[in-house]
Amino acid sequence: MTPEVSAEYASSPAWPASRTDGPSLDHHRIRVRDALPIVLIHAICFGALWTGWSWTAVGVAVALYWLRMFAITAFYHRYFSHRTFRTHRVVQFAFALLGTSSAQRGPLWWAAHHREHHRHSDHEPDPHSPGWRGVLWSHTAWFLTEKGRATNWKTIPDWHRYPELVWLERNHLMGPILLIAMLFATGVMLATWAPSLGTGPGQLVIWGFGVSTVVLYHATFTINSVAHMVGSRRFHTGDDSRNNWFLALITLGEGWHNNHHYHPGTVRQGFFWWEFDPAYWALRAMSWVGLVWDLRPVPRQVYDAAARARGGA
Numbered sequence: 001m002t003p004e005v006s007a008e009y010a011s012s013p014a015w016p017a018s019r020t021d022g023p024s025l026d027h028h029r030i031r032v033r034d035a036l037p038i039v040l041i042h043a044i045c046f047g048a049l050w051t052g053w054s055w056t057a058v059g060v061a062v063a064l065y066w067l068r069m070f071a072i073t074a075f076y077h078r079y080f081s082h083r084t085f086r087t088h089r090v091v092q093f094a095f096a097l098l099g100t101s102s103a104q105r106g107p108l109w110w111a112a113h114h115r116e117h118h119r120h121s122d123h124e125p126d127p128h129s130p131g132w133r134g135v136l137w138s139h140t141a142w143f144l145t146e147k148g149r150a151t152n153w154k155t156i157p158d159w160h161r162y163p164e165l166v167w168l169e170r171n172h173l174m175g176p177i178l179l180i181a182m183l184f185a186t187g188v189m190l191a192t193w194a195p196s197l198g199t200g201p202g203q204l205v206i207w208g209f210g211v212s213t214v215v216l217y218h219a220t221f222t223i224n225s226v227a228h229m230v231g232s233r234r235f236h237t238g239d240d241s242r243n244n245w246f247l248a249l250i251t252l253g254e255g256w257h258n259n260h261h262y263h264p265g266t267v268r269q270g271f272f273w274w275e276f277d278p279a280y281w282a283l284r285a286m287s288w289v290g291l292v293w294d295l296r297p298v299p300r301q302v303y304d305a306a307a308r309a310r311g312g313a
Contacts, residue, residue: 028145029145029146030141030144030145031144031145031146031149034144034145034149035144037103038140038144038217041103041209041210041213041214041217042214044205044206044209044210045206045210045211045214047202047206047210048203048206048207048210048211050202051200051202051203051206052203053203053207054197054198054199054203055198056190056197056198056199056204057199057203057204057206057207057208058207060183060204060207060208060212061207061208061211061212061215062212064179064208064209064212065212065215065216065219066252067098068098068099068101068102068212068213068216069216069219069220069251069252070252070279070282071095071098071099071101071102072099072102072104072110072216072220073251073252073253073254073279074095074252074279074282074283075092075095075096075098075099075107076099076104076107076110076111077110077114077254078267078269078279078283079092079095080096080107080108080110080111080159081110081111081114081115082264082265083158084265084266084267084295084296085267085283085287085292085293085294085295085296086292086293086294087291087292087293088291089162089164091291091292092162092165093164093165093168096165096168097168097174097175098175099175100168100172100173100174100175100176101175101176101178101179102175102213102216102217102220103175103176103213103217104217104220105143105172106151106165106168106169106170106172107159107165107168107169108151108153108156108159108165108166108169109151109169109172111155111156111159112151112152112153112155112156113127113128113143113148113152115155115156116152116155117129117224118261118264121237121238121239121241121261122228122239122240122241123239127142127143127147127148128142128143128224128225129228129239129240130224130225130228130229130240131228131240135225135226135229138224138225138228139218139221139222139224139225140221142224151169176209176213179208179209180205180209183201183204183205183208183209184201184204184205185201186201186204187199187200187201187202187203187204187205188200188201190204219250219251220251222247222250222251223247223251223254223255223257226244226247227241227242227244227247227254227255227257228240228241228242228257229242230242230244231243231244231245231247231255231257231258232244232258233258234258234259234262234306234309235258235259235261235262235305235306235309237258237261237262239261241257241258241260241261242257242258243255243256243257243258243259243275244257245275245276248269248270248275248276248277249276252277252278252279252282253269253270253275253276253277253278253279253280254269254279255269255276256269256270256271256275256277257269259271259275262302262305263298263299263302265296266296266297266298266299266302267280267283267295267296267297268280268297268298271298271302271303271306283295
């Protein structure tokens, strides 16, 4: 990262001026009680052996995958972690609530750990670097430890003033519970009023929550693991971040990870028009109707650095 870009990012409202590490917590030992909910969500998928499938259930699963992936990439990551655009308080809460339905905890927990990742990327104590703890650790195990499950409130002082976000953070299970309840109720109604669709409450819960959430889990987690191992490097960033077009396809643009680590302060992950970044495109569309605004662009010096990198290749 260039000194100018580094200074710009460090001085942004998304990043505390001084290091605050939080309490001394065990960050090596996986806690069984924290792993059980993740295991159970995976186990739910086997229910499809009994409920079967329908195009309705699969369509709901696919739609919920993309909708919740947008909440994670555009809001948990680009908004709550990096403050790369602004929005209304109601929109902020709505997408925070939608993000919790992904069963990836609350937006403030997510942002706190992600900021710590950028502070120490691929160097201890980066919470999920495959380089010093291994790929399985970076993909899943890191958030099953005492430290991984805790929210370091000192790293997110910018979000303390929103009581509704603090409440949601402490009640993040509300999202998955509401989603499951809505899927169950929808399944009952469809089985009663539209039996030709061949679905029901159990099938919609298994596909719409179980299958969709598990696929969403592992697609999201690849950015912590695979995107630091496989792909190309346009910029020298002092870490192992990579650009990976396939990961960009399955995460709405998050796969341009080397771009992101070079300049985290922009709303775009794909810096060029040919770099697939539908999360950014959707945010642009939302800005046209006033739902979001002040989308932070890629600075000119970043494109200059990319041109120099091409020239030196």
